[in-house]
Every structure is written in structure tokens, then in C-alpha cells.
Amino acid sequence: MASLYERLGGAAAIDAAVDIFYRKMLADDRVSHFFDNTDMDKQIAKQKGFLTLAFGGPNNYTGKDMREGHRHLVAKGLNDTHVDIVIEHLGATLKELGVADSDIAEIAAIANSVRDDVLDR
Amino acid sequence: MSGTVRFEGQNYPLNDGETVLDTLLRNGQPIAFSCRSGLCQSCLLQAVDGELPEAAQTGLKPTYRAQGLFLACQCRPAGTLCVRTPENAGIDTKAEIVELSRLNATVLKVRLRPSQTFSCRPGQYLTLLAPGPIARSYSIANDPEMEREIELHVRLLPAGKMSHWLEHQAVPGTQVTVRGPAGSCFYTGDDNRQWPIVLAGTGTGLAPLYGILQDALSNNHRGPIQILHGALRESDLYLQSELTQLAAEHDNLTYSTCVLQSADGAPDASGDIQERVLTVLKSMANDVRLYLCGAPEMVNPLKTRAFLAGVASRNIHADPFLPSVASGN
Numbered sequence: 001m002a003s004l005y006e007r008l009g010g011a012a013a014i015d016a017a018v019d020i021f022y023r024k025m026l027a028d029d030r031v032s033h034f035f036d037n038t039d040m041d042k043q044i045a046k047q048k049g050f051l052t053l054a055f056g057g058p059n060n061y062t063g064k065d066m067r068e069g070h071r072h073l074v075a076k077g078l079n080d081t082h083v084d085i086v087i088e089h090l091g092a093t094l095k096e097l098g099v100a101d102s103d104i105a106e107i108a109a110i111a112n113s114v115r116d117d118v119l120d121r
Numbered sequence: 122m123s124g125t126v127r128f129e130g131q132n133y134p135l136n137d138g139e140t141v142l143d144t145l146l147r148n149g150q151p152i153a154f155s156c157r158s159g160l161c162q163s164c165l166l167q168a169v170d171g172e173l174p175e176a177a178q179t180g181l182k183p184t185y186r187a188q189g190l191f192l193a194c195q196c197r198p199a200g201t202l203c204v205r206t207p208e209n210a211g212i213d214t215k216a217e218i219v220e221l222s223r224l225n226a227t228v229l230k231v232r233l234r235p236s237q238t239f240s241c242r243p244g245q246y247l248t249l250l251a252p253g254p255i256a257r258s259y260s261i262a263n264d265p266e267m268e269r270e271i272e273l274h275v276r277l278l279p280a281g282k283m284s285h286w287l288e289h290q291a292v293p294g295t296q297v298t299v300r301g302p303a304g305s306c307f308y309t310g311d312d313n314r315q316w317p318i319v320l321a322g323t324g325t326g327l328a329p330l331y332g333i334l335q336d337a338l339s340n341n342h343r344g345p346i347q348i349l350h351g352a353l354r355e356s357d358l359y360l361q362s363e364l365t366q367l368a369a370e371h372d373n374l375t376y377s378t379c380v381l382q383s384a385d386g387a388p389d390a391s392g393d394i395q396e397r398v399l400t401v402l403k404s405m406a407n408d409v410r411l412y413l414c415g416a417p418e419m420v421n422p423l424k425t426r427a428f429l430a431g432v433a434s435r436n437i438h439a440d441p442f443l444p445s446v447a448s449g450n
Binding site for chain 1: 424425428429431433434435437
């Protein structure tokens, strides 16, 4: 049985998903302000890291990275609602790419598992 | 705990928050620098002993890294770092100024003849080093390997050290040093060459775009190419006749200008280059490659807007021109 990451298509799937996903985030007024003054290329690289993590692929993220990387956003009001929105856009992106509902649920669960780290609690 | 930098036999302890560049400048050492953002490579130094932090070499070529070259403006060593200026590391090329002429009232064309082959892609940038030392980054507006000369477009700034030096002291025959190239804003071709290209820039952002355009044309690019030059006033434009001529010679090339103020100073909304580019993009196939160069106030928002309009992130090449930053400590 192939892993979730392999089933999705590995690095090529990440490349296909990242633009769709990041575009949804930037176009959503509820979360787009968190990306003001960020460098788009660096953000795309970070989003690829996040998607690799969510797809169960090889990644170097640690809970400490997640906490430190988002602490300045928590100070700006990042909360559970925003994490829900991220997971919502992630699901919609995968749906567009034709990923099976059961896989989407598995990916959402992995993304949800870093919620407390992201929100620094 | 801050480290210490050892330079020309002296130890200089770093103050809290300082970089190696900050510390050496504070102690009166003549280190060249410009952007202070880790991009222009003006402040390259070479480590001969001690441990380099990873951040000090981010973005450098593997050959530079292997020689211990690092960015002084990004370097905060933990221990003692022994450094020297990299004069003999093979990163600099001597060049002779062969032409200084005006492209318009505020833009100087500078042509340099390097003493040896200067390998680069049109659209990349180099750092020009003049006595002082003064270091500034400029984009490469031609194909130096083909022409054996490097063409730069230099905006003349009232308080600009390099532009003042070029305008008042340099003459044809004056020797300078060039370092680089760097940057990833250039034409990449493959067997296909059918995709649309949009080149948009303000001011001397035209320099890299002109280089990229000539590169695409000499590679027989077959897809449609649009070049848009934005300026505040008509008099800020340059190379109009060259670009008009190129557009007449190539069916797939369109040249347009976006001028924000009419001759009498009245604002002209149709001259907004961002809106014009977004309109052009609507008529282009979705594999369009977009090159944006010039003022960060134009480049950065347009990059995001083009991405939101559907241009793939990997197909957007942006080169926001960073101002040089005065010693701020």
C-alpha cells in the first residue's frame, strides 16, 4: 500500500497544489492580511513545506519551528478561526485537483495536528 | 553573546545585534556595501578562520561558498571570525569604461569592456565598484558575451555617489571593477519557445528588460512578446526609437509606454502600468512568463496581483530595485 504522499503524486502534487492553495489564501480577506509585507517567493517555499507536511511527505518541520514561525501572527490575532479557514482552503484545493474525500480527510487531520503548535499553546 | 571579527590584524568585538559589516564600518574600515539586504553582494568578504553562520552564505554560488566568501551584512558570528577582503578570490573582473552617454536627461548609458570574458545572462545584475570604495548594483542591458562589452543604464540621482562619480570623474578609459553576476531574472528557452512573454518595468527597470528582450529575440522566441515601459513623465522614457524599430522588425513584439502625467502635468489614469499589465495578461495564454523590474512600489504589488490573476508563481520573475542604504548606525 503506497503512502498518502506517494498516492497523491509526491513533489509534483505539491507543485500543482501550492499556487491554487496560496492564491485562495491571498484572495480571502479573512486571512490575507497575515501575508501583508511578506515576500511571495519565500511564502510559496513555506507553503510547499506546509503542504508536504500535510500530505505526509518528508519534511523538516518541528513543533518549535511552527511555534516560532507563527508567534508574530498570534500577536496579530491569529486564532482557531484562521486555522479552520486554512484547512477549508486546503480541502477546496485538493477537491479541485480531484483528490478522494477520504484522502482529504486524512490530510485535514494531519494539518489539524499542528494547530496547538501554530497557535503557540 | 556576540562574536568578534578579526580583520587586518585587529580584533573588533561585535556589539549586540551588529553584523560583521556594521562592526567594521563602525571602526572606520573601508568595506564596500550597498543594499544591506544580502542581495547585491557588494560587501562580500572571505573567511579565513572561524565558523561562518549559515545565513551569511545564503544565496551564494557553491563556488563562492567553497571559498569561504560570505555576505558581511548578513553575518553574525558566535565566535571569532578571521576575515579578509576577497581581492584574489577570482570573483572580480577588471573593466574599462568605453562609453558614457545620456539616454535621457536623468539616465546615463555606461558601457564597459571587461578584461576577460564576463559570463552572465542579460537581465542579471552585477556590482560596479569604483574608488572610495563605492559599490552599486546595476542590471545588465545587453549580452556581454556576444558584444564583449557590458551595457548598464544608470539613473543619475542628485545625491547618488556612484552616479556623481560616473558623471563628473569617470571618462572613457577609466578602470573599474565588476563583481557578479547575480539574479535569476533572465530568459530561459527550450525547444518550444511559444509561450507569451510580458516585460514590464519603470525607470531604469527597462535595462534588464531590454537585455531579456534581445536575448529572447536572438533565440528566435516565437510566442508573443509585450514590453511595457512605465514613467512619471514622457521625458523619463528612453530607448523609444530602438524599441519602436525592434517592434517594426518583429511581428510578435509589441512595445508600449505608460506615462502617468501628461505634458501639462495632469494625471493620466490610462498610464498606470499595473492596470495595463493586468489587462495585457487577460489576453495572454496561461503559460505566460512575466518579468517585472524597477521600483519596488510597482514590482511587489504587481507580482501579487498577477499571481492572483492566474499567472503561475514559477513564471513570475521579479527584480525590485533596492535603494542603497546609508550607514545607519
